Amino acid sequence: MPIQKNITALFNAHCSKTLSIIKIQGDASSRQYFRVTGTQGSSIACYDPIFETSTHDSYPFLLLHKLFSRHAIPVPVLIAFDSEKGLLLLEDCGDLLLQNLFGSSIEHTVPDRYREIIDILIQLQSIDGYKSQFPFSLSFDHEKLMFEFDFFIRHALLDYFSQTFDRQLISRLRHEFEAIADILVKPQHFVLNHRDFHSRNILIQNEKPVIIDFQDARMGLPQYDAVSLIRDSYVKLSPSLTEELKEYHYNALCQNRLTTMSLDEYLFYFDIMAFQRNIKAVSTFCYQTNVKKNSTFEHSIAPTLGYLPDYINARKELKKAGKILQTLLDGTTK
Numbered sequence: 001m002p003i004q005k006n007i008t009a010l011f012n013a014h015c016s017k018t019l020s021i022i023k024i025q026g027d028a029s030s031r032q033y034f035r036v037t038g039t040q041g042s043s044i045a046c047y048d049p050i051f052e053t054s055t056h057d058s059y060p061f062l063l064l065h066k067l068f069s070r071h072a073i074p075v076p077v078l079i080a081f082d083s084e085k086g087l088l089l090l091e092d093c094g095d096l097l098l099q100n101l102f103g104s105s106i107e108h109t110v111p112d113r114y115r116e117i118i119d120i121l122i123q124l125q126s127i128d129g130y131k132s133q134f135p136f137s138l139s140f141d142h143e144k145l146m147f148e149f150d151f152f153i154r155h156a157l158l159d160y161f162s163q164t165f166d167r168q169l170i171s172r173l174r175h176e177f178e179a180i181a182d183i184l185v186k187p188q189h190f191v192l193n194h195r196d197f198h199s200r201n202i203l204i205q206n207e208k209p210v211i212i213d214f215q216d217a218r219m220g221l222p223q224y225d226a227v228s229l230i231r232d233s234y235v236k237l238s239p240s241l242t243e244e245l246k247e248y249h250y251n252a253l254c255q256n257r258l259t260t261m262s263l264d265e266y267l268f269y270f271d272i273m274a275f276q277r278n279i280k281a282v283s284t285f286c287y288q289t290n291v292k293k294n295s296t297f298e299h300s301i302a303p304t305l306g307y308l309p310d311y312i313n314a315r316k317e318l319k320k321a322g323k324i325l326q327t328l329l330d331g332t333t334k
Contacts, residue, residue, distance in 0.1 A: 006085040007036055007045045021045070025296075035092065042092040043079055052086035059083065061215040063134055071127050073120065074210045093210045099199035102235050114237075114245055117202060117209050117229065122252045124211075125191040125222055139190060140220035145181040145276060149174070152283035160286035160301075161328055169324050176321035183272050183317060190219040191258055197225040198232045222253055223266070223273040231274045233281045233304040246270060271311040275318055278304050305329055 004021050020037045024044075034045040051059050068075050077091035098117070101110050129136040153174065157165045194201075195216040203210040226249045230242055237245070250266045253259040259266065281304050285297040305328055312322030322329070 003032065003047050004034070006082070006087055007034055007047075007089075010045070010080055010082050010085070010087050010089055036089070044076070044090045044092050046088040046090065048086050048088070050086070051081075051083055051088070054083060056081065056083050060134070060217075061088065064214050064217050067127065067129075067135075068124070068211070068214065071123060073124055074208065075214065076210060076212065093203045093205040093212075096204045097200055098202040098204060098209070099234050101204070111241055111244075113204070113209070114229070114241070115248055118226075118245060118249050118252060120209060120211065121194075121197065121225055121229070121249070122256055122258070124194060125225070125253070125258055126256055127192050135192065135217045136219060138218035139187065140184065140193075140218065140224065142181050142185050144218075145184060146177065148276070148280040148283065149177040149181065151287070152279050153177075154283075155287040155291065156283050156328075159290050164327050166327075173321060173324045176324065180272060180276060180317065180321065184221060184269070184276060186221060186269075187219075189221055189259060189261065189269075191222045192217060193220045193222075193225045194228075195220075195224070197228040199229075199235050221269055221273055222249075222259060223270045224277065227270060227274040227277045231278065231307050233278070233285075233300045236303065268315065271315050272317060275308060275311040275315075275321075278307050 007021055019039065020035075022035045022037075024033045024035050030049055032047045034047075036043050036045050048061070051061070056062055062078075062081065065075060065078055076093050079089040079091065081088045098113065101107055101113065131137060153170060157170065157173075158167060194211065194214050195218055196213055197211075201211065201213040203212060226246070230237060230245050230249075246267065247263070250259070250261075250263055253261075253266075261269070282301055285301045285304070288294040288296065289298045289301075308322065308325070308329055312318045
């Protein structure tokens with residue numbers, strides 16, 4: 001196949017004779033990943049069709065890899081790339097995801113590991129730059145938040161849940177989504193966010209976290225990445241650890257002078273942001289299931305919806321939207 005041939009050429013140019021190329025599971029994107037094993041070890045090849053239409057100095061992954069590396073964020077080493085063929089060759093950091101710690105013999109290390117990861121998150125959220133330059137020019141502004149809410153309406157409510165959701169409620173719900181987006185657009189509190197900071201995008205290599213899939217980083221509330229990590233669609237933390245990690249993140253933000261919020265404000269925006277973030281995740285899972293015919297993510301829909309009642313019950317600003325979405329929430333597992 002053409003991709004494998006291109007990988008072989010890139011690998012041989014920078015490493016040794018290729019022994020095998022094995023496709024590995026990626027995320028919910030157009031990127032494809034391969035483990036490439038040669039006489040000197042293995043590497044990870046990523047094929048991204050977007051890279052084929054970009055230049056190396058405009059491709060988000062390369063720009064962010066350089067930025068994060070400069071600020072000591074643990075990311076895989078970049079070995080080589082070929083923009084014409086849309087290929088990246090990266091350090092192989094193994095197969096142990098943060099998600100895999102749960103139910104394993106080392107599950108007892110989870111609390112310490114999460115605190116360590118939040119320390120890395122604070123490093124990332126401390127990175128500053130000119131607002132006119134990527135990625136600081138991008139943010140979770142009203143347009144971006146409403147794009148994600150509208151994606152949920154289209155792919156979750158009007159498609160996946162079309163048999164149970166009353167489409168006549170769409171206009172009322174979208175009005176509530178507009179109000180929620182307004183709450184979350186607080187540029188004075190924005191910091192840099194990874195944007196997909198969950199247990200499947202954090203590898204554990206030699207007992208240390210490595211951050212992957214960071215190409216969509218943008219500015220937003222510091223709670224955005226904290227929500228992705230603590231209210232994860234793929235693993236469920238205990239209530240006590242959940243509350244501990246919220247406070248740990250808040251205290252770290254204060255110690256690094258990254259927020260002027262009180263703890264009550266932080267927790268308020270955490271819940272509103274979590275509602276939006278989980279809604280966004282559900283829309284992605286529904287899109288992958290019905291449009292892309294990829295059933296891998298379908299089992300995560302109900303657990304993610306199961307988080308929503310917590311936020312809806314805690315915050316009056318979410319109650320109207322919650323009432324409209326009640327048919328989706330009935331029977332979800334928490």
